[in-house]
Structure formats: structure tokens, C-alpha cells
Amino acid sequence: MDYAVRDGVAVITLDNPPVNGLGHSTRLGILEGVERANGDANVRALVLIGAGKAFSGGADITEFNTPKATQEPTLMTVIEAVEESAKPVIAAIHAVAMGGGLELALGAHYRIAAPGAQIALPEVKLGLLPGAGGTQRLPRAVGLETALNMIVAGAPVLSETLAQTALFDEIADGDLLDAALRFARRAADREGPHPKVRNRPIEHPNAEGFIQFARNSVAAVAKHFPAPHKCIDAIEKGVQEGFERGLAFERECFLALVQTPESRALRHAFFGERAAGKIADVPSNTPVRKIERIGVVGAGTMGGGIAMNFLNAGLSVVLLETKQDALDRGIATIRRNYEAQAKKGKLTQDKLEARMALIQPTLAYDDLAHADLIIEAVFEELGVKEQVFRQLDEIAKPGAILASNTSTLDLNRIAAFTRRPDDVIGMHFFSPANVMKLLEVVRGEKTAKDVLATVMQLAKKIRKTAVVSGVCDGFIGNRMVEQYIRQALFMLEEGALPAQIDRAIEKFGFAMGPFRMSDLAGNDIGWAIRKRRYREQPDLRYSRVADRLCEMGRFGQKTGAGWYDYEPGRRDALPSKAVDEMIFAYSQEQGAARRRIGDEEIVERLVFSLVNEGAKILEEGIAAKASDIDMVYLTGYGFPLWRGGPMLYADTVGLYNVERAIRKYAQQPNGEAWQPAARVSELAASAGRFNG
Structure with missing residues (x-):
């Protein structure tokens, strides 16, 4: 915090990098x-202004869940x-005024803002x-409708958009x-008292009707989240009963x-x-390698999607x-994806062509010789990966990072196909790679720290949530989901059907149940993994009901038949009589007495199988930490x-209760799959938690 007087005006500068969070020392300084x-x-007047990048981004997140967060003076x-203040206070806003930062500005008598x-x-x-009064002051500054939309959505609005309101x-x-x-200085010459936002009326021609409309809209899109509803309740309280009661109710709702x-x-x-970006033994100041030119091996669904991430970031591929x-076909698919975005108004034709111009299609490995990063996205078979990495080792320039998009295979074995294992890392994208937010970054035994730091930084540039995994079969996400799928298959054998299992876990909140997910990904992919398991881990028991499905040629949406039936040109999952009959016959062959399995058991077995493997x-x-596992499942698996x-x-x-x-x-039957970690x-035993 800096205090200076300039020609009769006290300038109070918030200085708490990176975004002037309103921590205790900053609040005390103000x-x-x-x-x-x-x-x-x-001193005749005061100016509040932020140093560096922002006016204020709000609460200081380093103080969350510590006594300092509520230590006086609080933001209120x-x-x-x-x-x-008896003397006029002017909030001068640049770059960012969010959360408590905006609430602080709303407490000032006057506000001026920089464009943007x-x-x-x-x-x-x-x-x-x-x-700290945001639900009460913002409607009085910008009007009921604008304020309610801002508060319920939480999305930023540019200062110019609000230029004609009383906010600025x-x-x-x-x-x-x-x-x-x-x-x-002009404000100091005005007669007091100076204006307070709290004293302004909330203006709207039909406040009651608009609030009800907003309530109905929120109910349709935020049924699992109470906060948007409480935002509306607090705003309504201020409309109906005035500022003070609205402020008290806001605080009650917050707590x-x-x-x-x-x-x-x-x-x-x-x-x-x-936290996912913080790696214990890789300091934040670790030097990173320069990444300007990307190579992608494989122009199929994954390779094309991976390439789009870098094209979107302005990098040549x-x-x-x-x-x-x-x-x-690969180039045509990329263009088609961009054209679909353009039709929706998400991309201009100029940007579309600019991105396509960044692609250099090739059939020659030598064209990858100048790439700073080369990502392999070929078939998930170790022999195929070996051929690719031996060729990359021959042509890639010194210092180039060699990455594999493998979803399950041993990265250390892949790295050993090269003479530069320290340059090898896993970059496991999730399909569709240009849409899904998760990037599993697989750290091999010999992966250099600067390689890891470079890829983590690059992930931010391409707007991915990167989570570091060590090397094991399936890494974090697929290793856990395998146990989830095992339980789903055992439950088919024991008495459930695909639609019931999917329905139960989707009601719990998953974006897609295991059988719809498998049909979308391709049942043959899981089949290939299980065949490898049968060779490598013959003592690990699986229900073979999914193998039977694949033997019927039902590989999912791409074949028009999987666990469900699909009509041509549609993705609706229709329960299949043929699949149900196959499941009944399989249970009979196994001597399994089918029983009724309730939704609660379905959810527990699926979710706790993830927890136990996690x-x-x-x-x-x-x-490294439980929150990394949670980020994998929130951003990559629809949890x-x-x-x-x-x-x-x-x-x-x-x-x-989990144990x-x-x-x-x-x-129970198939109980050998359960052994508490x-x-x-x-x-x-200690009443402990995964997340401290």
C-alpha cells in the first residue's frame, strides 16, 4: 500500500501483486x-487506484480459509x-475490478475507468x-436487469459497456x-454531501415481473447450484425492503x-x-524451452484435434x-470443424483462413526436423509407437521435446526407444482434443524438469488444465476408469442392464454413464485393452460380457450398434433387445443368479471404485495430491x-462410510475386486480426509 499527497489529493495505491487482492494488510492500508x-x-479529496496489472481482483486467495480472511478491518x-469519508473518494479503475474490488469501488463517491x-x-x-454489498449497490448503479445478469452469470463486462450507467x-x-x-479536484469544489450509491433507487419498470422471470431462468440451468438462486433472493430483498435489510440478508446468505x-x-x-500447475520439485522459475513450431504425427481424429489446439493459439503445425x-481427410476434417464454428458465429472467415494457413501437411518425417515439440498421435500399440519414436529420434533437432499421446502405455519404454529419454514426455489429450479441457502430462523416470515446466506452461497457452501423472498403466484417469468399468460390467452379470446403470449414475450427475460413454469412444478400444490385460495380468478377473458384445460386432455409435441401438444419422441411445438377451444368456452361462440392484448400490460401486483406485x-x-485426481475427473470424465x-x-x-x-x-459375488486401499x-481410522 502506498500513500502520497499530490496537490491536495491523497492517492492511495493498492499494491498487492499480481492483482491487488484485498488481503488483510491491503484492507488495513486503505x-x-x-x-x-x-x-x-x-487534503481535499482521495483517489483509490491500483498498482500494476489491475485496480483489484477482489479477495486475496492466499488468505482463504485462514483467520486473516475475516480479521478486522473486514472489507465491509x-x-x-x-x-x-467527509472528503470525496474517487475510485480509478483500470484492467480489472472484480468481486471485492468492484464492491470497494461501489463504496466510493465517484468512479472513473480506463477503457477495456x-x-x-x-x-x-x-x-x-x-x-460486501455487491447485490445491493450494483443494481443501484447499473439498473436491476444489468446488475442481476452480471451477478447471476459472474461474467466480466467491459467498462465501455457500462459507460452510460451511474457506475462510472x-x-x-x-x-x-x-x-x-x-x-x-473538481469533486472537492462541489458542495457535500457527496453521492452514495446506497442512496440511489433501484430503477426498473416491472421489478417484480423481471425478478420472477430471472428466477424461472435460473431454475432451468442451475438446479444443482444454490448460489444463483440466493443472488436473486438478496437482490429482491433490497428491491422490496431497502438497502439496509438487503445488506443484512446478503450477509446471511453469504454465510x-x-x-x-x-x-x-x-x-x-x-x-x-x-494447485495442479505447482510441482513440488520443479520451481516456478525453472527455465523453459522455446516452443514456436509444433509437429503432430497422425492426422486422424486425435491428431487433427491436437493440431487445432496449437493452431488456435497461433502456432504453426x-x-x-x-x-x-x-x-x-485429416486436413478436410480440421477445416470442417472450423467452418462449423464459423457458422455459429464463433469464428470469422479471416481467422479461419489464418488458422488453416498455419498447417503444413506432409508425408515426410524430415519436415519435422525443425519442430520444437513433436506429438505422436498414432494407434495405441507399443510396436507402432516404437517405429514412430525411433524415426523421431533420428530426425528431431537437439532440444526438441518428443511427446506421446498414449492413454495407457508405459512412457518409460517409449522413451527408451530414443537416445534422449530426458526429452520425452506424455501429453495425453482427451477426445475431442480440441474441445476437452484436460491434458494429462505424464512424467517419465528420465523426463527433464525443464521439459515438464515447458509443457505445463504451454498447456496454459492452449487453454488446457494440465495435471501431472507418474507412469503406470492408464495413468490417473484411465487407470481409475478401468475399475469403474469393471464394476459396471460385473453389475450387468449380476442383474442390472445398461440403461439402468447409465440412468443411475447420470442422475448422480455424471455427464454420461459408462455404457453410453463406451459406445461413444468405441467398444473395440476397451476390448483391445482387456486383451492386453488377459496376457499381462491373467489373475485379474473381468466379466467377459463386454467381449461378447464386441464379438457381435457392436462397437458403438460408429457401427450403429453397441450397448445401445442407434438410428442412422442420430445419436440417441435406444435400449437393445438383442443386448439384453445376450446379457441374460451370459449370466446364465456363468451360473450367476440375477438379482435386483438398486440405484444406490450402482452409484456407490461405480464412484467408490474410482475413490479406492485413486x-x-x-x-x-x-x-501428487488428491485435488489433482479430482481435476482429472472434473475436466476429463464428466464427474x-x-x-x-x-x-x-x-x-x-x-x-x-466409504471403507x-x-x-x-x-x-458379495465378484467381491475379489474390492480390497480397501x-x-x-x-x-x-483417523477421521481424516484426502483433501486437507
Whole structure:
């Protein structure tokens, strides 16, 4: 915090990098600055301004869940002091005014903004509502409709868009501080008292009708999240009963929402995404390699999708295939994907052509010789990977990073096909690679730290959530999902049917059940993995019901038949009589007495199989922390966001109850698949949690 007086104006500069979070020391500095200015006869006005990148991004996230977050002076206390200042206070906003930062500005008497400043109250994205008057002051500054939309969506709005509202007295032209000082001197010449946003009426021709419309809209899209509903309730309270009662109700709602599992899940995801990028033995200042030119080997569905990520980021891509027709199909698919975006208005024709111009299609490995990063996206078979990596080792320049998109194979064996294993890393994209947010970054035994740091930084550039995994069969995501699928197949054998299992887990919140997911991915992919398991782990028991399905040629949507039937040109999953009959016959062959399996058992067996395997992954050090596992499942596998991921869900249920359920299922048919992970038993015994 910096305090200076310039020609009768006290300039209080928020200085808490990177975005001037309103931590305790910053709040205290603002309050002391306001009091100091009001006690100085030579000061006629005050300017609040931010140093560096922003006015203020709101709460200081480093203080979340610590005593400092609620230590006086709280933000409410600071805003009250600003609002009650006898001398005019001007908030000068540049770049970002979000959350508590915007609430602080709303407490000032006047506000001026630089063009392009992002204005938002994004608390709803953490399962909360603004807790320092935002639901009461913003509707009085920008109008009911605009404020409600901003608060419920939590999305930023540019300062120019709000220029004609009472939020801003001026959009600055030129240097913001100079403009603020000029404005402050004019404000000082005005007779007091100076305007307070809290005293403005909330204007709308039919407030009651609009609030009801908003409530209906939120009910349709946010049924699993209480925060948007509470935002509307708090705004309505202010409309109907005035500022003070609205403010008290807002605080009551904030304190209630903090305790909800949904807010806890959203906050867990928020911090988990940031924590995923922090690697204990790779310092943040680790030098990174320059990445400007990308090579992608394979122009199929995965290779083309991978290439699009880099084209979208403005990086040139050399796309390699072995046959001209396959290469032509790959390029055509990329263009078709971009044209679909253009039709939806998400991409201009100029940008489309600019991205396509960044692709160099080729049939020659030598064209990859100048690439800084080469990603292999070929068939998931070790012999095929070996051929590719031996060729890449011959032609890639020194210092080039060689990455495999393998989803299950041993990265250390792949790295050993080269004479530069320290340059080899796994980059496991999820299909469709140009859409899915998750990137599993697989760290081999010899992967260099600068290679890992470079790929993690690059992931941010292509807007992926990168999670580091150690080397094991399936890494984090697919290793866990294999146990999930095993349980789903056992339940078919024991008495359930595909539609019931999918329906139960989708009701729990998954985007897609295991059988619809398998049909979408291709049942032959899982079949190939199981065949390898039968060779490598002959003692590991699987239900062979899925093999029987594949022997019928039912590979999923691509063949028009899988666990479900599909009509030509449609993706609706229709229950299949033929599949049901096959399942009944299989159960009979196995001597399995079919029984009724309830939805609760389905959900427990599927979710707790993920939890138990996740615990083993933590024990083995494949994942560094439980939140990394949760980020994999939230961003790559459709786990419901409001439940926070499998490991947080287990914490919510309680590890004692998880272990108890696991031991119960171990006594049932196919119970050999259940053995509590040591970490589960330890935490159950100590009332511990995966996420601290």
C-alpha cells in the first residue's frame, strides 16, 4: 500500500501483486489511508487506484480459509469508511475490478475507468454471492436487469459497456491517474454531501415481473447450484425492503452458502486447478524451452484435434501422415470443424483462413526436423509407437521435446526407444482434443524438469488444465476408469442392464454413464485393452460380457450398434433387445443368479471404485495430491462439478462410510475386486480426509 499527497489529493495505491487482492494488510492500508486523509487539512479529496496489472481482483486467495480472511478491518468495514469519508473518494479503475474490488469501488463517491477494464462480481462461480454489498449497490448503479445478469452469470463486462450507467462518472481518456486527479479536484469544489450509491433507487419498470422471470431462468440451468438462486433472493430483498435489510440478508446468505457442499466443491475446483500447475520439485522459475513450431504425427481424429489446439493459439503445425488420402481427410476434417464454428458465429472467415494457413501437411518425417515439440498421435500399440519414436529420434533437432499421446502405455519404454529419454514426455489429450479441457502430462523416470515446466506452461497457452501423472498403466484417469468399468460390467452379470446403470449414475450427475460413454469412444478400444490385460495380468478377473458384445460386432455409435441401438444419422441411445438377451444368456452361462440392484448400490460401486483406485494412485505417488485426481475427473470424465470430484466426494461422505461400503461389497459375488486401499483404511481410522 502506498500513500502520497499530490496537490491536495491523497492517492492511495493498492499494491498487492499480481492483482491487488484485498488481503488483510491491503484492507488495513486503505482504512489507514482514508483516516489519514480525512485528518489532514491539506487534503481535499482521495483517489483509490491500483498498482500494476489491475485496480483489484477482489479477495486475496492466499488468505482463504485462514483467520486473516475475516480479521478486522473486514472489507465491509473498509467500504463503510470509504463511503462515510467527509472528503470525496474517487475510485480509478483500470484492467480489472472484480468481486471485492468492484464492491470497494461501489463504496466510493465517484468512479472513473480506463477503457477495456473488466468489471465483474464473479462470486457465483465459487458457489457464493457478493458478501460486501455487491447485490445491493450494483443494481443501484447499473439498473436491476444489468446488475442481476452480471451477478447471476459472474461474467466480466467491459467498462465501455457500462459507460452510460451511474457506475462510472467518466471513462478516462489518456493517463488514468492524471484523469483521476483532475476529477478529484473538481469533486472537492462541489458542495457535500457527496453521492452514495446506497442512496440511489433501484430503477426498473416491472421489478417484480423481471425478478420472477430471472428466477424461472435460473431454475432451468442451475438446479444443482444454490448460489444463483440466493443472488436473486438478496437482490429482491433490497428491491422490496431497502438497502439496509438487503445488506443484512446478503450477509446471511453469504454465510449460509459458504457451508454448502456445492460451494465447497466449486472452491475446491478453483484452487485445485491452480494447485495442479505447482510441482513440488520443479520451481516456478525453472527455465523453459522455446516452443514456436509444433509437429503432430497422425492426422486422424486425435491428431487433427491436437493440431487445432496449437493452431488456435497461433502456432504453426506440421501435420504428418503416412498416406495421402489419410492426410487429405485429416486436413478436410480440421477445416470442417472450423467452418462449423464459423457458422455459429464463433469464428470469422479471416481467422479461419489464418488458422488453416498455419498447417503444413506432409508425408515426410524430415519436415519435422525443425519442430520444437513433436506429438505422436498414432494407434495405441507399443510396436507402432516404437517405429514412430525411433524415426523421431533420428530426425528431431537437439532440444526438441518428443511427446506421446498414449492413454495407457508405459512412457518409460517409449522413451527408451530414443537416445534422449530426458526429452520425452506424455501429453495425453482427451477426445475431442480440441474441445476437452484436460491434458494429462505424464512424467517419465528420465523426463527433464525443464521439459515438464515447458509443457505445463504451454498447456496454459492452449487453454488446457494440465495435471501431472507418474507412469503406470492408464495413468490417473484411465487407470481409475478401468475399475469403474469393471464394476459396471460385473453389475450387468449380476442383474442390472445398461440403461439402468447409465440412468443411475447420470442422475448422480455424471455427464454420461459408462455404457453410453463406451459406445461413444468405441467398444473395440476397451476390448483391445482387456486383451492386453488377459496376457499381462491373467489373475485379474473381468466379466467377459463386454467381449461378447464386441464379438457381435457392436462397437458403438460408429457401427450403429453397441450397448445401445442407434438410428442412422442420430445419436440417441435406444435400449437393445438383442443386448439384453445376450446379457441374460451370459449370466446364465456363468451360473450367476440375477438379482435386483438398486440405484444406490450402482452409484456407490461405480464412484467408490474410482475413490479406492485413486487412493492407491496417491499411495504410489502417481498423483501428487488428491485435488489433482479430482481435476482429472472434473475436466476429463464428466464427474459432476457440484460434487467436486471423486476424492472430495469421498471426503464429503466420510472415509469411514466409504471403507464400510467397500468391505460390504467385498462380501458379495465378484467381491475379489474390492480390497480397501491402505490410504482409505488409514483415513477411515483417523477421521481424516484426502483433501486437507
